Each structure stands twice: as C-alpha cells, then as structure tokens.
Amino acid sequence: MRKNNGARTILSGIYASCEIEGGNLDRFINTLRVRGVNLYRVKKISRVKMSLAVKRADGKKLFAIAKELCYNIKNFRYAGILSPLYYLAKNLGVLIGAIIFCVGAVAFNDVVLSIDCYGTGAVLYREVEELLNEKGVCKFSRFSSINLKELSNTILANSPNLSFVECQKSGNHLKINLILSQTASGTLTGTCEKMVSADSGEIVKIKVYRGLSKVSVGDLVEKGAVLVEAIQTDGGNIAGVIALVTIRVTENREYLLDGDNAEGVATAIALTESVNQEPIDIKVKKTKNGEKYLYTVSLVFEKTYFVG
Secondary structure: OHHHHHHHHHHOOOEEEEEEEOOOHHHHHHHHHHOOOOOEEEEEEEOOEEEEEEEHHHHHHHHHHHHHOOOEEEEEEEEOOOHHHHHHHHOHHHHHHHHHHHHHHHHHHOEOOEEEEEOHHHHHHHHHHHHHHHOOOOOOOEHHHOOHHHHHHHHHHOOOOEEEEEEEEEOOEEEEEEEEOOOOOOOOOOOOOEEEOOOOEEEEEEEEEEOEEOOOOOOEEOOOOEEEEOEEOOOOOEEOOEEEEEEEEEEEEEEEEOOOOOHHHHHHHHHHOOOOOOOOEEEEEEEEEOOEEEEEEEEEEEEEEEEO
C-alpha cells in the first residue's frame, strides 16, 4: 500500500521514468535507496532490465549513480500532470522562437514578391505595370490591401486591347491572366449565345462569369461541342455568355524518316511547325515502315479561349 500511495503522490506532480539495464539489479536498487533516492513503479522486465520512476529532483542523482556503477539508462522521460508545464519552462526560448517564426511566416505570406502577367495579353505588361503603380500595387505591397476582383475590373476598364483580366494570389506572387481582345475594343458585348469548343480535348479549367456551363473540369469534349450556353433573364431577355475555358489538346504529327534513332529530328520538325505554341508535353512513338521508320510525335498543348 505504501508503494502505491507513493506512486499516486508523484503522479500529481512531475516524475522521471526510465529503463535500467545491467547485471545484479537488486544491488542497484539498494544503492539508490541507501543514497536517498525514493523509487516508484519498480518493475523487472528481465534478469538484466527493469523500469522505474523517481521524483524529478532525483533525476540527476539517478544518472550519476548509474554512471558510477556502469548501468545503462534508456527511454528517460518526464511525466505527470505538470510535466507539460515543466517542458514549457525548459524550452521557453524555443517556444518564443516558434511563435516569432509563425507570426513572421503569416506576415511574410501577405507580401507581394513578384507580379507575373501571362496569357495572350502578356505583351501589354508595361501598360498594365504602369496602371498597377498608379494604384499603389507593386513589389512588397500587401495582399491584404488589394481587392483582386476590383483590380481585375480596373485593369480591364483601362485597357482597350484586353477582353479579359483575372488577378489571383499564388503564394507570394500576384498572377495576372490577360486575354487580348479579338476586336481590340476592350469591351464585353455579352451577345454570344453559346461557346463551342474549338478543339477536341480535356477541359482543365473553366470559369463562367455569365451563362450555363455544360461541361466540367476533366470532361473530354469534341470539336464543336457546346461548352457554355446563354441564359434567359427574368425579363425574358437573353444574357449572353461570358466565359473562359482552357482545353488540353493532343496533336499528332507523323514523319517518315530514314534513321533508326531519329526521335530528336522528328521532335525538332514538329516544334518548328508549332512556333506559335509551347507544348507542355512531348511523346514520340517509332514504328518500322518498310525500309524507313514512321515517327509519330504527340504534342500536348493547353489552349485558352474566351467568349464575351
């Protein structure tokens, strides 16, 4: 009963538990008791191994005696109801550093490190950059002070050669998707009653700002398929489609060549024929064709279309 009561006593505070390895464990236990180290939860695991617990204040004494008598201590740890507070006090500097790091990371994530324009309208980067500077949006600005939707509308309203603008936060980068206007008017007419696919492929992105989407990301579509339809308003009028779709398209090119290892030549020819587009993936397949070899080059593109 006395030993159990002692166990309950140290459980209310902080105690150290560990495993002891060595010969003649009874000798080690007696030495600890003689030197004033109270033991709790003593359990022999094998002839040369046992587990025990001591008061936190006796931890250093336990190590000193074990080292003196050549016993090994393993799995040493502090436990008890108050042990979390003890670890917190022992590692206060680490905790403060972690808090500072987290606060800094959150603050740093709000900083604009770069402004990247892409899309067919990226050629107007200088024009857009000047407008951004006027609005106070530049490198080291804070995302929390930028209304991305409002910024998109502002760029579109002030750029007659653009038909679509979308500003997005990507990490610490401000990404601006710019689509050139086919009419160079820069205004959205919204008179198109439907958007049809100009290619056969997989839908990888679709944003419908007005209209009814007939497809979803991941769908495979054929050329000429209806992607978005206009909708009828409550007043009976037709609200035209305003939408942006990105389609992943695979184009196969075949070349009959003499060489057995002419994959590089076939790829170069295919890329020369696609100077206005940058493929995201290229695969080459070779088959024997009489005395020559037929090389099939598969070029994968992502094409973005806008209707509005």
